[in-house]
Amino acid sequence: MLERRGTLRYGAARRLRQFGSRDSILLAPSSSRSMSTSGFFLPALPGERSLSGDSEAPQDFDLEAALRGHSRNPARVFPGEGDRRDGGDGGEKRERSRGRGSLGTPRLSPSSFDAREDFSGLSGRWGQREDGFGSTGASGRPPWVGRKSREGGRLAEMTAALSVATEEEFSGDREQTHGWLTKAETVTQGDEDLVSSETTYIAMLREELWQALSAHVAMWRRDKIEAGLNCLEQIEWFWGVEGMHKVQEVRALVKDNKMDSAGAVISSVTASMSSVTGSMQGRQHCFYVLVAVPPYTFRNSDHRVNLAAELRRIASKEQSQDSSLVYRIVEVDSMRRALLAAIVNPDILAVVVQDNVPVDHSHTSSHALVGFEAFVRGVEMFVDAPVAQMRAGAPVLSTFVRSVSRCRGNVDIFCVCTAMGLASLEPVTHLVKRAFFPNDDHSDLHEAILAGVRSKMRCPFFEALRRYAERPIGVFHALAISRGNSVRRSKWIQGLIDFYGVNLFKAESSATCGGLDSLLDPHGSLLDAQNLAARAYDASYAFFVTNGTSTSNKIVLQAVLRPEDVVLVDRDCHKSHHYGFVLAGSSPCYLDAYPLHRFSMYGGVPLDSIKRTLLAYRAVGRLEEVKLLVLTNCTFDGIVYNVRRVIEECLAIAPHLVFLFDEAWFSYAMFHPILKTRTAMHAANEIRRDLMEGRYHQLFEDLVETLGTDDLRAVDAETLAKTRLVPDPRRMRVRVYATHSIHKSLTALRQGSMILVNDDLFESHVHTAFKEAYYTHMSTSPNYQILATLDVGRSQMELEGYGLVERQIEAAFFIRRLLTRDLLVRKYFTVLSPRDMIPSAMRKHSREFLGEEALQCELTLQTLEQVWLSDDEFVLDPTRITLFTGLSGLDGETFKVKWLMDKYGVQINKTSRNSVLFMTNIGTTRSSCVFLKACIRSCAQELEMHRLLSSTRELEEVNDAVHGLVEECPDLPHFSAFHPVFAKPTRVCEAARENAAAEEPTGAAANAKGGDKKGDGKREASVGGEDALASLVKDGDLRAAFYLAYDENNVRYLSLRSAKEAILKGKQLVATTFVIPYPPGFPVAVPGQVLTVALVDFLLKLDVKEIHGFDDKLGFRLFKPGVLTEKLRERQSAGALRGTSVEQRLPPETETVHVAVRPPTAGTPQLSEEKKDASSNGVVAASADDPDSKISEKSGNSTNATRNSDAASSLSSRRDDQEKRESET
Structure with a gap:
């Protein structure tokens, strides 16, 4: 079976092909460029485009057509593999014929497919990119990979270990004819000793090299064995001298022709790496200690002059008495190698550094992972950047300590330095576990290392x-x-x-003594466990919750909010937040996330929308009422915010603001150096650190100098909305909360959750309220098994979280490669990329830096670091894979239940109308990834067979289903407005209202005349920025609406179609409950919200079976108009809505961001004029003579409350009548 794969890494074409065991057949690319899994631009195969690109649907690739022009020369065979000879007592078998495989049969050479004529024109086309990203120099190599490819000696040797074709088999001028071959994809046909590696993780590459070495030893391939050993010498150095000794032992055995003995040594090494057999040897727990020593003592066996030798001596003596916890030494002789080792070896749990270690030196290159940095995530940020700072004159020791702490926060750092070196540690003393002097007895250092690891092991x-x-x-x-x-x-x-x-x-008990503890009032083991969790997650406090993150969210909301407080919240957040607002009595102002209409899902809330809403509340004098911002980070579909930027810019406008980030699906990110940069706790700590170090003072001074004012409160809203803001350090407070569903992504039983607190004012302002909220929602009989797994799961992530998350990311990359490179799978299913799921305007930094094509395919090793560390508003979580199913004609729920689960036993959670979501976790294995791909391919084969055997009528049905899922996608509804009974009054200047009244009529009159969009534009222009901002102030009393609906006498029911007809006739329909369709699983309507045509259309087209809050038999549960009229009269009597009308409360039509499968130039179909009248922003003004519309009128004295029955009456006349009635009331 043929399988497409990309070459391992750029610069690996020369010697890497000597070590593999696959026959490579070059394919002729026939369309525009794309990007391979290795991160390089490739000639793309048809259909490998983003759904947001030029092609609406991936097309199948004709493999036979690609190979039709190539002639096969069966005479070409592989060169000899080397002779096999007996050696000593190894008992190895005699030689096999040169040029034959393991079974003695000739094998065809890949070069027999001579493709030079077909590809002669590709080199020139490749080198003529205009965006600078893919441009090539004289060597034909993109400059952005030139730095790493120039180190390609070692990397080429590694590629020789994993590819069968030799350099000599590719004849011709490589620069002119085959300059693209180092970047081109290949189709590979495996033989009996198939080895393929496209891993992006150095530790997994190490495992695969040992496994490949075992295969080549069995086949007596000396040249490949030599290449593999050379590669392993570079990598094994970062796992200590023990690994190097194994490499040298294998080399000596191969030299003596003792292949069986060499194979036995290799087997012992691979067994030690197994996640099962290699987890523990006996009952020993083994970890690594990184020791950085000066070059003149490096590898010196005299323990009196070499710190590493001294630790080995002490460890061997101490560990002979207690062998339950042992460690091995990784010795390095420069700061650069030390930083590399910290991110290469995930099992390093302690770092010991001396103060006279150089930044780098000439002898380091022999063991500096030259050519392999492309397999290490975070090299630029955690190695190159601090090394450049050291070379520029920054203090070496403190810079090193800070960099190690940033990339491996769970690692204990020890310093052995002189008095001079100790003084240089002053800025980072809080990051150093303990400091020692060189002449001290280092037994204390040994004990401190073990004590630090035991503290992480503690549960x-x-x-x-x-x-x-x-x-x-x-x-x-x-x-x-x-x-x-x-x-x-x-x-x-x-x-x-x-x-x-x-x-x-x-273990099932209700006792809180005898060593156990009370969760509601912890003083013993539970308190210790929570303190350890706070340390692991970089929080000030951590609280265990056994009722799931739904309860965690409610606890935080009740603790932080007071009745009447305003909350800015993402409308598609988890439903627990909405119920939390009801319980807290706060008023939510719903923020609309950007919609992905084509995939029936939402993204994140644009920062511009958040800022403008805050500025709107400032404009109407209600900014102090806004207490909390609630966002989901990351979303179910993997959209991750730039948390630090959100906090900084919001604090610049509202310094008192509190932040709650629902990170239920993002717990693992805290244990990865790149992913954690966009987590709530890390962002809060970074902001606080910069605040304490005075960096915000200079940034703020630069900002106010640019704006020409000393106070941002004096700057107009439009300027602030378009400016990258920095908070005023004199006024800001860091107040951040995060809720984590530990059970979703880490080791914990179901409902295991955690609240993380990083609030400057927690002790003084929140602690008492938090305790009361905790008592309110937590059970007095918590499940001890859940609490125990929360404790153990924390310990696991502190000890091995970095390596586990690295493998989780690698598993996701592996799935993406498997799915995107299978031609048949790609015909029916498409893996969505960042380009599909994030609008271009919200990822402009990475787009400008990498080029648009770099985000067309999946995030890869090369793009992950640049994209995640950029200032982009949103990034895509690499551990999530969204599969578009529309081309198969299967909706997401059908594909999930009837195909994946019922047929193959594959469990997934989230679906949309035309997509399914696959998530990897720290328990995902490569075997399960292969199984998933096989299942999806089986689905594609079944669909293909069904098409081939279907009649014309059946094909038409399938095509109609595909058309419905791909083209006829319902627009996602935005939040309309709260009904005036539940909406808070908005204070807008009277002059603005008079100007608006002079321009045009409102309400039914506007709808009757039709085409009111132009009028809206004139009114907005005349009223000015303050009135336009006021339309964003749309918070409401959710609690009042929720409990008003408890009385069945206040409600009525309408079917979906009847509701749509009523809205089109001008009636106001107001929801009484949360309406939550599954999928997508968030409320599309909340109590007190005015229903819209867009919302009803969405539910009609969604075609889902499960809608919470909607009865299939009875229909929508709505308020009776008379109830709302009575409540409105009561509020008006109290003067709550003085000068406010229904039409003014409803928001104007706003522009939305559309991300669709169509090309960017394709416009969105526009509504007809009649539909514009009926569904402008989804809200229809009420008719004056309709009984359901009388909610906007007051019912004071009947003789003075005569209704103006003319539907075209102006706003001024309606206001005069209203003011007259109010005065008499």
Whole structure:
């Protein structure tokens, strides 16, 4: 079977082909450029385009047509692999014929497919990019990879270890004819010893090199064995001398022709790397300690002069007595190599550095991972940048400590330095675990290293629970199931113990003493566990929650908010937030995320929208009422905010603002150096650090100098909205909360959640309220098993989280490669890329830096660091893969249930109308990735067979289904407005109202005349910026609407179609409940919201079976008009809505961002004039003579409350009548 794959890395074409075992067949590219998994621009195959690009749907690729022009020369065979000979007592078998495979049969050379004539024109076309990103120099190589490719000696050797074709088999002028071959994709046909590696993770590359070496030793391929050993010498150095000794041992055995013995050594190494057999040797826990020493003592075996040798001596003596925890030494002789080792070896848990270690030196290059940096994430940020600072004169020791802390925050740092070096550590003393002098006894250093790792291994609550379960306790308390007694005494339910085991029931208790603790008032093991969790997640405080993140969200909202406080919230946030607003009595102002209409999903809330809303509240004098901003980071679909930028710019406008980031799906990010840069806790700590170091003072001074004022409050809203803002350090406070669903992505039982606090005012302003909220929502009988797994899961991530998340990312990359490179799969399914899911305007920095094509395919190793560390508003989580199913004719729910689950046993969670979401986690294996791809390919094969055997009528049905899923996608509705009964009054200047009244009529008159968009534009221009901003002030009393609907006498029901007809006739329909369709799983309507045509159309077209808050038989649950009229009269009597009308409360039509499958130039179909009248912004003004529209009128004295029945009456006359009635009331 043919499989497409890309070459491993640029600069790897020369010696890498000597070590692999696949026959490569070059394919003729026939369309525009794309980007390979390695991050290089390639001639793209047809259909490999983004859905937002020029092609609406991926097309199949004709493999036969690609190879039709190539002639095969069967006489060409592989060169000899080398002779096999007996050696010593190895018992190896005699030689096999040169030029033959393992079975003695000739194999065709890839060069027999001579493609030079077909590809002669590609080199020139490749080198003529105008955007600068893909431009090539004289060597034909893109300059952005030139730096790493120039180090390609070692990298080429590695590629020789994983590719079978030799350099000699590619004849001709490489610069002119085959300059693109180092970047081109290949189709590979595997033989019996198939080896393929496209990993982007150095630790996994190490494993694959050892596995490939085992295969080549078995085949007696000496040249490939030599290349592989050369590569491993570069990599194994970062796993200590033990690995180097294994490489040297294998080299010596191969030299003596003892291949069987060499294979046995290799097998022992690969077994030690296994996630099962290599996890522990016996009961030993092994980790690595990085030791940076001066070059003149490097590798010196005298422990009196070499710190690494001294630690080895102490460790061997101490560990002979207690071998439960052991460590190995990784010795380096420069700061650059030390920084590389910290990010290359995920098992390093401690760093020991001396103060006289140079930044770099000439002898380092032999063991500096030359040519392999392309396999290491974060080299530019955590290695190149600090090394450049050191060379520029920055203090070497403190710069090194700060860089290690940033990339590996869970690593303990120890310094062995003189008094002079100790003085240079002053700025980073808080990051250093302990400092020692060179002449001290280093036994304390050894003990400190072990103590630091043991503190991470500690699971105080789990250990206390285990000890409790082992005690023979008599139970005269609650829980009959405690100790398993009620089950053991049963004659019928013994299967419960057989399934769960007895320890589960032994640990089930309601006791809070005997070593256990109370979750509501922790003082012992639970308090210790929560403190350790706060350390692991870089938070000030951490609180365990056993009711899921739904409860965590409600606790934070109740603690931070007071009744009548305004909350800015993403409308498509989790429903627990909406219910939290009801319980807290706060008033939400819903922010609309940018819509992805073509995929029936939302993205994130643009920062411009957040800023303008804050400025709108400032314009109407209500900024102090806005207390909290709630955002989901990252979203279900993987959209991640630039958290630091959001916090900084919002604090510049509202320094008192509190932030709650719902990171239910993002817990793992805290343990990866790149991903954590966009987490709430990391952003809060970085902002606070810069604030304490005085950096914001200079930034703020530069800002106010640019704006020409000392106070941002004096700057107009439009200027602030378009300016990159910095908060005033004299007024700002860092107040950030995050909620994590630990069970979703880390090791914890279901409902295991955590609240993380990083609030400057928590102790003084929030602590008491937080305790009350915690008592309110937490059970007095929490599940101890959930709490124990929260404790253990934290320990796991502190010890090995970095490596686990690296493998999680690699698994996602692997799935993307498998799916995007299968021609049949790509015909029916498409993997969405950042270009599809993030509007171009919101990723302009990475687009300008990388070029638009770089984001057309999946995020790769080369793009991950640049994109995530840029100032882009949004990035795409690399661990999520959204698969577009529209081309198959299958909706997301059908594909999830009837195909993936019922047929293949593949479990996924989230779907949309035409997509499904696959998520990798720290438990995802490569085997499961291959299984997933095989299942999806089987689906594609079945669909293809169905097409081939279908009749014309059946094909038409399939095409109609595809058309409906791809082209007829319902527009996602935005939040309309709260009904005036529940909306808070907005104070807008009277002069602006008079100008608006002079321009045009409103309400039914405007709709009757039609085409009111032009009028809206004139009114907005005349009223000015203040009135335009006021339209963004749309918070409402959610709680009042929620509880008003509890009385069934206040509600009525309408079907979807009847509701649409009523709205088109001008009636106001107001929701009484949260209406939540699954998918997408968030409220499209909330209590008190005015229903719109767009919202009803969306539900009609969504065609889902599960809609919470909507009864299929009864329909929409709505307020009766008379109820709202009565409530409106009560509020007007109190003067709550003085001078406000229904039409003024409803928002004007706003421009939305559309991201669709169509090319960017294609416009969105416009509504007809009649539909514009009926659904302008989804809100229809009420008719004056309709009984359902009378909610906008006051009912004072009947003789003075005569209604103007003329539908075209002006706003001024309506206001005169209204003011007259108010005065008499």
